[in-house]
Amino acid sequence: MKATITLHATRKAIDLSKPIDLSITLKNSDKNPLAWYLEKPKISPVQLDDWVGSVEAGASVNFNNIAFNPHAHGTHTECYGHITKEFYSINDALKTFFFMAEVITVAPENREGDLVISEAQLKERLHGTTPQAVVIRTLPNTISKKSRKYSNTNWAYLHKDAATYLRKIGVLHLLIDLPSIDKEKDDGALLAHKAFWDVPKAPRKKATITEFIYVPNSVKDGSYVLNLQIASFENDASPSKPILYKPL
Ligand SMILES: N[C@@H](CC(=O)c1ccccc1NC=O)C(=O)O
Numbered sequence: 001m002k003a004t005i006t007l008h009a010t011r012k013a014i015d016l017s018k019p020i021d022l023s024i025t026l027k028n029s030d031k032n033p034l035a036w037y038l039e040k041p042k043i044s045p046v047q048l049d050d051w052v053g054s055v056e057a058g059a060s061v062n063f064n065n066i067a068f069n070p071h072a073h074g075t076h077t078e079c080y081g082h083i084t085k086e087f088y089s090i091n092d093a094l095k096t097f098f099f100m101a102e103v104i105t106v107a108p109e110n111r112e113g114d115l116v117i118s119e120a121q122l123k124e125r126l127h128g129t130t131p132q133a134v135v136i137r138t139l140p141n142t143i144s145k146k147s148r149k150y151s152n153t154n155w156a157y158l159h160k161d162a163a164t165y166l167r168k169i170g171v172l173h174l175l176i177d178l179p180s181i182d183k184e185k186d187d188g189a190l191l192a193h194k195a196f197w198d199v200p201k202a203p204r205k206k207a208t209i210t211e212f213i214y215v216p217n218s219v220k221d222g223s224y225v226l227n228l229q230i231a232s233f234e235n236d237a238s239p240s241k242p243i244l245y246k247p248l
Helices: 121-128 160-168 189-196
Strands: 003-008 010-015 043-046 062-067 075-080 096-107 110-112 114-117 133-138 173-176 208-211 222-230 236-246
Touching: 075 110, 096 173, 121 133, 121 160, 133 222, 160 189, 173 222, 189 208
Parallel strands: 096 133, 133 173, 173 208
Antiparallel strands: 003 010, 043 062, 075 208, 075 236, 096 222, 110 114, 222 236
């Protein structure tokens, strides 16, 4: 199935039968990626007295409870409610779901023992484009990202100036293949989150950050149509399913 999308008088044709799924599956398995010092998600049948919600155990249906954390267990999209005292829901922040996106690839720079994505790197990779969404693939890009145990690894992060740059060129949706755009242990500074959302000065209520994606190596850098979908959780963050379509 093909579709034509018109944005700012530019028409792009896409093939809806060729989605590129950037989400990492969330599973009850040791292969699930982990961050923030949590153990794996739990997916298990409901038990009510003698009844077990599993067809294998004699029930008519499979009926599982799921216990997980959107920030720690896989691909999720968050709004500025992630870092504010007041409650703001991702379900109110994200109300439209198709955007023009630029996929870029960066090798974080070594700065005093940290791996940092700089403003200069983003500027160079975006070469003057001002997309609605930016998808950052970090190098090395191995498939182990889908099952990595990130806790206490001091993963790569976005310099606050890089996040400010994205805000200033009008990027509304930022996607990255790390558990956070910020440094794992920063004493609560969350500099890149604050810079991207402009918190507390002038919070960008519609801006979102999607973390824990995986961009397959087969996907080339460049322009795509992004379909960013969340589950309708009233929460700062929700599991999400970003899908790219390559313009034909
Ligand atoms: N870097 C923060 C912690 C942090 O960002 C965080 C901690 C637990 C669960 C989620 C977190 N952040 C991101 O989604 C700090 O060191 O205080």
